[in-house]
Structures are given as C-alpha cells and as structure tokens.
Amino acid sequence: MEIGCVFQIAKADTLKREQIEPVKIAVVLFLIILTIVSYFVLSPAISLYPYEIGVIGLYPSTILGLFFVGVGVITYIYYFQCAYLVNKRAPTTIEKYSRIYLEGVFLVLL
Numbered sequence: 001m002e003i004g005c006v007f008q009i010a011k012a013d014t015l016k017r018e019q020i021e022p023v024k025i026a027v028v029l030f031l032i033i034l035t036i037v038s039y040f041v042l043s044p045a046i047s048l049y050p051y052e053i054g055v056i057g058l059y060p061s062t063i064l065g066l067f068f069v070g071v072g073v074i075t076y077i078y079y080f081q082c083a084y085l086v087n088k089r090a091p092t093t094i095e096k097y098s099r100i101y102l103e104g105v106f107l108v109l110l
Contacts, residue, residue, distance in 0.1 A: 009075055016088045035071075046060055076109050082104050
C-alpha cells in the first residue's frame with residue numbers, strides 16, 4: 001500500500017506539472033521508513049498472531065495501522081486536489097471529460 005502512495009504522488013505531479021517534485025517523494029518515503037522502523041523499535045507495535053493452520057503471523061497495532069491509512073488518505077486527497085486544478089483549467093472542448101475524470105477520482109477517494 002505504501003509504495004502505491006509514492007506512485008500516487010508521482011502521478012499527481014505529472015498530471016499537474018509534467019514533472020515530479022523530489023521533495024514530495026522524499027516526504028512520503030520518510031513517512032514510510034518511519035513507519036517501518038517503528039515496527040521494529042516499538043515493542044507493542046507488532047504482536048504475534050497464531051492462525052488456525054499453525055502458522056504464526058504478524059499483527060500490527062491499531063496506531064500504526066491508522067498511520068498507514070493516514071499516509072494513504074493524504075496522498076489521495078492531494079491527487080484529488082491536482083485533478084480539481086486540472087479540471088478548473090481545462091479548455092471548454094475537454095471540460096466534460098475532465099469533469100468525468102474528477103468525479104471518478106472522487107469516487108475512488110470515497
């Protein structure tokens with residue numbers, strides 16, 4: 001999921017400016033690295049969960065799960081904002097298709 005956030009930021013930047021800002025990618029990568037490191041540093045961050053078939057799996061804590069979801073929501077909101085700006089600046093010939101794209105991005109956000 002988190003690597004999808006990096007691609008989402010890259011897609012939003014190319015949609016708006018046709019170039020990728022490395023600062024935004026660096027911020028998202030920093031948040032991903034911070035989350036992965038906190039999995040190993042914080043002792044109650046991960047607990048072992050036994051499955052029915054005898055395999056032991058990892059179960060993340062609620063706080064870290066919310067952090068993962070928060071990073072994803074922030075990137076999708078940024079992408080929606082970029083799609084909105086493109087829709088606002090669209091010429092009248094493609095305004096209909098731009099609005100359809102914006103509505104699709106909004107439905108994915110929900």
